Amino acid sequence: MGRLILVRHGESELNRDGIFYGQLDPELTEKGVRQAKEAKEILRAFHYDEIYVSDLVRARDTARILNHRELEVIETERLRELNFGIFEGLKYEEILEKYPEEEALWREKWQDYDYESGESVRELQRRSVEFIEEKLEEEKDILVVAHWGVINCVLSHYLTGGLEGYWKFATDNCGIAVINFRDKFPVLEGLNIGGKKL
Known part of the structure; x- marks a missing residue:
């Protein structure tokens, strides 16, 4: 397997206002657009063969901005927040x-807990990891643009074997995480690259 590059979408209005908005569909703010452009410059150092993205507009627009290789952006609801x-x-x-x-x-x-009419974090992890594993292939690098929950579910799965690490990873808007699969063994090469500057 190659590398898995994970990027969180740029800032949206509801994100900025502290609202729970998992599958609501706000657009990027001006700051979110700038964050995506900054991520594009960082990603020029990374090769990727395919790009997959949540079909929600904040992730879709982020992907279109940062896709420096100008590959087809493949949308899927399986990477939704x-x-x-x-x-x-x-x-x-x-x-x-x-x-x-x-x-x-x-x-x-x-x-x-499934939020009465939503889904549980465990269900989110199942659908997002299943999607990623279908796409991972020998010597192929994939770029995924998604959401905080999706990215932390994926990182927790590969690095802790379950959900134990879900709350333990910094994943800021347009922060980049990189997992390299060496002989199918996941190695974290980068976390929150280009994310919030302290």
């Missing part, structure tokens, strides 16, 4: 006020 169900479109404070029991259940059982 987590469906937050009843939490979609709400700020955390609104969730606490409107759904206190559900919020407590989410915190207690975050791996399997």
Whole structure:
């Protein structure tokens, strides 16, 4: 297998405003467009043979901007962000006020809680990892432009064998992570490259 390059989409309005918006479909902000252009310059140092992207507009537009090889951008709903169900479109404070029991259940059982009408993190990991594994081939490098949840599910799967690492990876807007598969063994070569500057 070759390299798996993961890029989070640029900033969107709902992202900026702290809203749970998994499968809602806002556009990039001006800052998000700038972040994608900066990521494009960083990605010039990386080869990729194929580019796959979530079909949500913030990821799609990010991919089109940073695709320096000008390959066909292949869209799929399987790389969409987590469906937050009843939490979609709400700020955390609104969730606490409107759904206190559900919020407590989410915190207690975050791996399997399905947000009443959404999906669980475990289900998100299953669909995103299954998609990635279908695309990984010997000596082929793939670029994936997706979302925080998708990227952290993939990183956690390959680096911890489950969901134990889900909350432990920095994945800023347009941050780049690189996994190199050496004899099918995943090695993290980079994390959050070009992400938030401290």
